[in-house]
Amino acid sequence: MDITDFYDTFFEEAEELLADMERHLLELDPAAPDTEQLNAIFRAAHSIKGGAGTFGFDVLQRTTHLFENLLDHTRRGELRLRPDIVDIFLETKDMLNDQLDAYRNEQAPDQEAYERICQTLKTLALEEIGQSLDGGHEAAPAPTPATPPEPEAAPAEDAPTLPSAGDQLLVALIGVGDKDRELLVEELAQLGEVVEQRGDAERYEVVLSTSVSAEDIEAVMCFIAEPEQVAISTAASSNAAADVHAQATGSEPEASSPGASSQGSASTDSASTSQPASTPSASTPSASTPPAKGAAGTERKTSAKPAKENSSIRVSVDKVDQIINLVGELIITQSMLDQTVSELDGAADPRLLNGMNLLQRNARDLQEAVMSVRMVPMDYVFSRYPRLVRDLAGKLDKEVELTTEGESTELDKSLTERIIDPLTHLVRNSLDHGIESPQTRLAAGKPATGRLTLSAQHQGGNILIEVIDDGAGLDRERILAKARDSGLSVSDSMSDDEVWQLIFAPGFSTAAQVSDVSGRGVGMDVVKRNIQAMGGHVEILSRQGQGTTTRIVLPLTLAILDGMSIRVGDETFILPLSAVLESLQPSREHLYSMAGDDQVLQVRDEYLPVVAVHEALDVANARTEITETIAVIVQGEGRRYALLVDDLIGQQQVVVKNLETNYRRVPGVSAATILGDGSVALILDIADLHRLHREKRQRKPRDLASQTASHSLTEDLSA
Amino acid sequence: MNQHTDLAAQAATDLSHREFLVFSLGDEEYAIDILKVQEIRGYENVTRIANAPAFIKGVTNLRGVIVPIVDLRIKFHLERVEYGGQTVVIVVNVGTRVVGIVVDAVSDVMTLAPDQIKPAPEFGVTLSSDYLSGLGSLDDRMLVLVDIDKLLTSDEMALVEHAGASA
Known part of the structure; x- marks a missing residue:
């Protein structure tokens, strides 16, 4: 790209x-x-x-x-x-x-x-x-003119007198390359008559017979050259010596490219050519006379291209959501119709059946198309970084190799758009503070080229985006010292995690120097805010000398989920398919009880804790006899367990609906979705469900637990 | 011309008069500001939410939006809580949220003049007077004017997660 x-x-x-x-x-x-x-x-x-x-x-x-x-x-x-x-x-x-x-x-x-x-x-x-603004960094613009103009931009009318027609100006180009010089001469030729030109790359003089003021010439030249590369003076005296050098007129404008194209390239050039803040002392910045303005104006108009029209439209996510909802309703209506038709006698009109089939197909296609509007691969985000990393590495004299993983991980558009800014800050930080210069790296026994990895993956109902560098890691002492300076309450006994969190404080930066790359401390502050606004959080793992991993964990808000629907009692729930490993029918001989009440299930060579959905979520009319249930082996946050359900219904893609929009977070539940019959089903949060189950167990009468504990203790002693 | 003045007069009274949707819970009559009401629908298809207070019946699908359903009868400790053909759900807008409340029946829309609204007396253990905007008197009827915003966003309704509420 x-x-x-x-x-x-x-x-x-x-x-x-x-x-x-x-x-x-x-x-x-x-x-x-x-x-x-x-x-x-x-x-x-x-x-x-x-x-x-x-x-x-x-x-x-x-x-x-x-x-x-x-x-x-x-x-x-x-x-x-x-x-x-x-x-x-x-x-x-x-x-x-x-x-x-x-x-x-x-x-x-x-x-x-x-x-x-x-x-x-x-x-x-x-x-x-009483301070200058150039903070002592970045290529400081050329010295500012002595006369500060009025803030309110009242253009001074006492501008230098307009040279009358036929005046000769000596335009000196200092240190301008061949190609640019040609362009400049062409530009000059359009403003007046080039009387003579001579010189070399270091100083090239053009004598111009023109009625245009020096300021205007400068303004035009600025498209190509830096202001300090151009010096303009009246050239009355240099006429005599001119003839000797009069040559090289072969490259006169008429002979070369037409004006329009040269101007086109001139204006694009200027987008990348830097234009320092001030002009040389030859003119005062505010000295713009109306005629001068006019001249400059027409100059620009000729180079103006018609304003570009956007080929894409920006639509608010709300509108897209509304369409998704409506299409969902359409699908539900369609399946209702489908059911009604199938309940009709077998002698239903074949035309009706055909129509129903067509409707079904169209409705599904429509749903898919609408869904795809929201989903974009992470590549959309990641592909902006190679250039950024390359440029920054160059600027910082570092060698960095960027790798990206999981580019095809699909993410909701609204999330990708909002993840870009925080991610950019993290990448900048890694390059600026994380990865060391090649010398330092070699001295530390690491390869000269630093590695920066961007990765994305779906995990346990979350989307994990990581920025991993193998740089110097965070400096605990420096962060603590800086935190004390900034008046934050810290202590040496804080855990690493707590110390790392300090860098998210507003205005916090350990960078010794403020650069235009990073170091203002505004970055991490913004990162945290943005991520939190998306309902996620940021984790930092860092080891001194070995690198830093910043992990952004985002909950699945409006993503689409591959789910497995299950039934418990009369209720239907959705399990994230990514969390489901396998399902099996538990048999008595593989069940063991532990500490009286808890049960574990042996699956091949593993013992897995057993969590019954009906217990954790108080479902009525569920099967309580374990051997009659189905055990779904699930994994969440690295923990495996057997989830007992009544029946498996099937797999389906579901649209994740946030419960918190109108309600609140529900323990053991990550979100909700709407089923084919229009009813709401809750999507279970595998990791949270396990926690919920444990909490419920703990709330059970203590005496029972303590009895069993003392009982087993005496048994141990007697043995 | 005449019509014009009529309209103007009506507009003037409208400024001070407020319209309320009247509904019944058991034998009691309650009313809420009609501007808060989005729609009225039947009670159906509610998905239970585990480990929630009893008066939160669950969530339902309102044209693609997940909406919690609160049964005010349970919240107000009414004796008879039945779900039948008359049982309706009033969908209200509270801030940016949409919530459905279950009531026995919706009777009508009433316009109350300012002098018909009396301040709510300090009482109420079940229903704190904080959640009332007053008592409306209409001939021989008394309407309990509920400040639905305050009621539904209150901590005890457990509908809204308050940042730092646990602290």
């Missing part, structure tokens, strides 16, 4: 994040800002920055980076909010929207606007907290 396939997803996500951000900004009370809201705004900026970085949307990344820094100060209380600051934030948000739109239409974002907003943010930071 190509990374561009994910552009749309990013645009959609970013748009939602921006909408969220705006909502929070609007609700924010500057006098007493809500920390949660500030965090939410900050996280939105952080996520957009991450995405923009991944896709190489530089301008967007840089803008959000500045914004994020400022927000970070805000949420830490170092920057006191005022209504006008919130206004600036909102303006920044609008700017981000514009940039996003530009990228979506494969155009370069408005450079002027970008510079202006960066200046605004920087000025704000300087004025309010």
Whole structure:
């Protein structure tokens, strides 16, 4: 898959994040800002920055980076909010929207606007907290111009005088490659007449006879070259020496590619070419005169492609659920009809029977089609990581090999979409903090190439997604020290698990340096929140020097389950087929009692505890004679036992319905489903059922248990 | 023109008058805000839930949505609890949740003016006055106005899992 396939997803996500951000900004009370809201705004900026970085949307990344820094100060209380600051934030948000739109239409974002907003943010930071925003990392943008423009973006009208027609400008290209230079010369030729060009790769001078201002030329050149690579001055004096070098005019624009195509490539180039925050001192950023704007505007219009239309539609999951429900109802009606028809005399009209068959087939197909709308393989998620890992590893000078397992594991679409962000954070963390540099790894006796594994599997009614690295592991001491610094209550006697959980605290990071990869501590906080919002939890297994495994356990909310329906008494239940190992008829000689009341069943060379469904769930009219029941050998959370049921009905795929939507969690039950006759059946939670059974047993009169215990003790003594 | 003023007058009274759905539990008459009611259906096909309080009859399938069914008669310790053709389930919306309540019969819809609603006296062991929005008097009838939101989300109904309720 190509990374561009994910552009749309990013645009959609970013748009939602921006909408969220705006909502929070609007609700924010500057006098007493809500920390949660500030965090939410900050996280939105952080996520957009991450995405923009991944896709190489530089301008967007840089803008959000500045914004994020400022927000970070805000949420830490170092920057006191005022209504006008919130206004600036909102303006920044609008700017981000514009940039996003530009990228979506494969155009370069408005450079002027970008510079202006960066200046605004920087000025704000300087004025309010006396700090520059460039936090000492990332390729810092070129030195900022001395004159800070007004925050409110009032374009100054006293711009440099427009050169009159026929003025000659000397445009010097410094350190520009051959290919780019050709493009630049072509661009220049469209703005005026190229009088002469000369020089080498280091400094290439073009004398241009034009009526366009230096600013406009610069604005155009910015599509291809970095601002510091371009110097523009009036070229009155250099005319005389020009003739000597007048050559190489063979590559004049008319001779080469037509303007349109060159501009097309220029604009795509600019998406990946970084454009630092400021322009060289030749011009002030805010100096945009109306004519200049017009010129730049037309320039861009010619390169604009018609806005792309989306080939997919975004439908809310609620609507899909509604369709699934309705189709379910249709199936039930259909099976009811089917039954009625089959009860008719055998002489039923063959046309009716044919119609019924057709209806059945269509209804099933329809159900399958609707179901498939929701289900996507994990590959959809995993396939975004090879590129991310490669880029990050390059950035961090690390060697990493990524393997993915269980790509075909199907997961509900709503879950896959929500798992992407947390998983991305975990992968970044593993690369940044987990896997060491090749040197360190070799020194520690490990292969230079680190291994990162992403795996997905269904297990015991849960979906397990793991991020496994063989890096340095978590540093217990450092986490504890950092936790103390941050004022969290910790003690040395905490278990490893408890210590690992500390890294999920908001704002917690052990990274010595804040990078644009990770280290703000915002990541794990977000990971935990997102996972919890999905009803799951995160586990960390880590051993120093050997690596870290982060395991995301998600419950099956709206997944489809392969189930086995069973009957106990008059009730029907569903067992997850994945938990069923085998079923057999228990015989007396294989049953043994233990400690009086408990029973175990011998299955080949194993003794399995026996749990009767009717006991655990108080089912009336169930068969109580063990030899008349059927024992289903099940496995949940690594524990095997024999589940006693009255009858096996059959296997079927069921739609998992959450009980907690309108009710609450029920012990021993993971969810519910709707059967063919329209009634509700509960899906049993194998591991929880075992727990429930034990608890019920423990609640039984103690004296009986203690009697048996003392009895067996005396027996032991006498023996 | 006349009609117009009529409508306007009616709208004005509507603001202060509230409509209630009246149902009976045994010989007693209860009423809930009609805006909470989603639909009324028969009592059928309820799947029992193990280890739940007796008044939670189980769950049922309401067009693909799993809805818990609560029998208010059991909750209010009524003597006779029978399930017959008259037994109905009132499906109510409480916040984002959908819950069905079993009652003996639904009688009618009443409009009550503010002066017909009296505050509920402090009594009630079975039904705390916290869950009542008042007593409605209608000629010689008394309606117990139940605040269905508060009642169904209360801890004692065990319908909603409260975060940290155990703490």
